[in-house]
Amino acid sequence: MNEARVMGVSKRFGEVVALHRIDLHIGKGEFVALLGPSGCGKTTLLRLLAGFESPSSGEIWLNQELVADQDRRMPPEQRRIGMVFQSFALWPHLTVYDNVAFPLRHQQHVPEEYKQNPRARVAQMLEMVGLGGMEKRYPSQLSGGQKQRVALARAIVFNPTLLLMDEPLSSLDAELRIQMRKEIQHIHRELGTSIVYVTHDQSEALAMADKIIVMRGGRIEQAGTPHEIYYEPQSPFVAKFVGRANFVKGSWADSSTFLLERKGQTSLPVRVSQDLTPFQREQVLPVRPDQIRLHPWHDGQDGVKGRVQHVQFQGRELLYSIQVGEEEWEVSTDIATRFAYGDQVAVELVV
Incomplete structure (x- = not known):
């Protein structure tokens, strides 16, 4: 057997x-x-x-x-x-x-x-x-x-x-x-x-x-x-140990909707398809670096405003550190998405 x-x-x-x-x-x-x-x-x-x-x-x-x-x-x-x-x-x-x-x-x-x-x-x-x-x-x-x-x-x-x-x-x-x-x-x-x-x-x-x-x-x-x-990590330890993870702060409206706070604006709802119940009591959303998209920022842009703090070239991908409010998020993008230190970007979560 x-x-x-x-x-x-x-x-x-x-x-x-x-x-x-x-x-x-x-x-x-x-x-x-x-x-x-x-x-x-x-x-x-x-x-x-x-x-x-x-x-x-x-x-x-x-x-x-x-x-x-x-x-x-x-x-x-x-x-x-x-x-x-x-x-x-x-x-x-x-x-x-x-x-x-x-x-x-x-x-x-x-x-x-x-x-x-x-x-x-x-x-x-x-x-x-x-x-x-x-x-x-x-x-x-x-x-x-x-x-x-x-x-x-x-x-x-x-x-x-x-x-x-x-x-x-x-x-x-x-x-x-x-x-x-x-x-x-x-x-x-x-x-x-x-x-x-x-x-x-x-x-x-x-x-x-x-x-x-x-x-x-x-x-x-x-x-x-x-x-x-x-x-679908079931604890912060798993989210951090198996691949990198950003713990994005906000609030949960329900089990499939996370409300991302935006300074001076209404909360931005993020639809969540995975079961992330253990993170609801912590009021955070675990987001992998490859679950974040970056776009050029302009006034009236939908999304969260961020600023590029660091850029690392990794061959087939670029690793960014993005300052969003008081948090710093790790982001990985393909080589076609290029931003420089100090650029303002619109940050989109795709979870």
């Missing part, structure tokens, strides 16, 4: 509570990203799924089998779980072939056809990750990106039920990270394995995951699709 359930799981280390009653469902073939700042509990949750730690309370189920609670813990090698670490964790004295073939010899529940013909299976996996013909090399003869591909091939060679990835790209340079994202997405499509991917990089989570779990202080702050997390 290839699914996993975390039910009411808490984890204590002495007096420190690392996880507070976590509930999580990972469906068949689902790509789930655990996203949050350092110390939020995401790696602890991954270690519990892997079997390296036992929960202080609650239960963990894999394929409708109880694998851990506070009284018992099934060891990692019996869970049919693959893991990819940030540090690659390759054996330096073993060749690429032996590193990748290792789980076929030592994991339980390895399909018989892979045991009978390990060379064919290893060759198939190395081709999938773009390392065909490198079986006889040692880790010291590989680049960082190649080492991570070997680690990935080793994690999937025995067809795991669940693939766990702990910040696997954080030690790679920016260009290689983007390339490896594509590799991981390709492997996910090819194998259909459920993936739990730990990261603190929100762009990585938004780009790759089917579902994002935003964690804070050992709790789940919000769970949803990348679109929901980005455009």
Whole structure:
């Protein structure tokens, strides 16, 4: 069935509570990203799924089998779980072939056809990750990106039920990270394995995951699709952590109408299509920089009057800081929308 359930799981280390009653469902073939700042509990949750730690309370189920609670813990090698670490964790004295073939010899529940013909299976996996013909090399003869591909091939060679990835790209340079994202997405499509991917990089989570779990202080702050997390944040923390956000002050007329105050003029109603109920009691509207449009200002112009404070060229976009009353808003526009420092602009919210 290839699914996993975390039910009411808490984890204590002495007096420190690392996880507070976590509930999580990972469906068949689902790509789930655990996203949050350092110390939020995401790696602890991954270690519990892997079997390296036992929960202080609650239960963990894999394929409708109880694998851990506070009284018992099934060891990692019996869970049919693959893991990819940030540090690659390759054996330096073993060749690429032996590193990748290792789980076929030592994991339980390895399909018989892979045991009978390990060379064919290893060759198939190395081709999938773009390392065909490198079986006889040692880790010291590989680049960082190649080492991570070997680690990935080793994690999937025995067809795991669940693939766990702990910040696997954080030690790679920016260009290689983007390339490896594509590799991981390709492997996910090819194998259909459920993936739990730990990261603190929100762009990585938004780009790759089917579902994002935003964690804070050992709790789940919000769970949803990348679109929901980005455009329908359920707390100021999520709005700020996942992409930039302006918290525009005003008042809510109702759940779909925000009244934007304009100095010396009547309030400007802004129609809101997303569910932003948690922000109504704060009397603010979270607005992404790309949800703001800028136009040349002239008297009688509809919209809010602002002044350009800063401009940053970013290749395909321009980042502006716009002074609106006592607030400063971040705005991103395409390269065709050009204003200079000190220009007066009309600001339009499109949410």
